[in-house]
Amino acid sequence: DGGITQSPKYLFRKEGQNVTLSCEQNLNHDAMYWYRQDPGQGLRLIYYSQIVNDFQKGDIAEGYSVSREKKESFPLTVTSAQKNPTAFYLCASIPPIGASTGELFFGEGSRLTVL
Amino acid sequence: AQTVTQSQPEMSVQEAETVTLSCTYDTSESNYYLFWYKQPPSRQMILVIRQEAYKQQNATENRFSVNFQKAAKSFSLKISDSQLGDTAMYFCAFMTLTKSSGDKLTFGTGTRLAVRP
Numbered sequence: 001d002g003g004i005t006q007s008p009k010y011l012f013r014k015e016g017q018n019v020t021l022s023c024e025q026n027l028n029h030d031a032m033y034w035y036r037q038d039p040g041q042g043l044r045l046i047y048y049s050q051i052v053n054d055f056q057k058g059d060i061a062e063g064y065s066v067s068r069e070k071k072e073s074f075p076l077t078v079t080s081a082q083k084n085p086t087a088f089y090l091c092a093s094i095p096p097i098g099a100s101t102g103e104l105f106f107g108e109g110s111r112l113t114v115l
Numbered sequence: 116a117q118t119v120t121q122s123q124p125e126m127s128v129q130e131a132e133t134v135t136l137s138c139t140y141d142t143s144e145s146n147y148y149l150f151w152y153k154q155p156p157s158r159q160m161i162l163v164i165r166q167e168a169y170k171q172q173n174a175t176e177n178r179f180s181v182n183f184q185k186a187a188k189s190f191s192l193k194i195s196d197s198q199l200g201d202t203a204m205y206f207c208a209f210m211t212l213t214k215s216s217g218d219k220l221t222f223g224t225g226t227r228l229a230v231r232p
Contacts, residue, residue: 042225058219088158
């Protein structure tokens with residue numbers, strides 16, 4: 001079945017370590033997104049990519065990095081520069097313009113805890 | 116920049132009753148989409164309902180309907196005949212489909228709804 005797969009579902013990290021969250025989709029969607037979810041703050045956009053080899057910063061990009069080498073994959077690296085990385089991270093994608101109703105398709109999320 | 120405001124952090128409703136969740140937004144765009152997403156305890160985001168700004172008719176999906184007031188920039192969600200499975204966090208969201216906005220979805224802070232048996 002088509003969908004978005006995020007891994008790992010749970011991740012623990014020591015302070016000062018970088019960690020990469022995986023996001024893979026087989027929906028043939030062009031645009032992909034990373035959101036961070038914290039209690040009481042809703043979902044905030046970290047990075048997004050509308051096409052392979054191109055991506056833009058969202059509202060809270062500091063301390064994060066991404067790559068988009070393949071259409072299917074949009075990994076997020078949480079670097080040691082991120083001051084408060086403990087959060088729930090959601091990856092999403094959207095169909096191509098013309099086929100889109102604006103609805104985002106979400107993965108199941110990754111919970112990162114810094115020890 | 117677009118903003119979405121949900122002024123009710125938590126709400127509670129008796130099973131089979133009706134509840135309305137509020138959402139207001141701010142934008143200078145004229146063409147956009149509005150959404151309500153549901154996030155149950157599993158944390159999987161599920162689309163509940165969608166409204167195109169150019170449509171005057173309010174969207175309806177079974178027990179879920181919206182009251183879209185474009186001039187007031189208001190987009191409330193009404194849940195009729197509430198069921199225990201409706202217990203979840205509900206997010207209002209906004210998206211423009213223009214090159215300048217980059218097709219970004221902006222979310223509100225969410226309303227946690229509890230349905231009481």
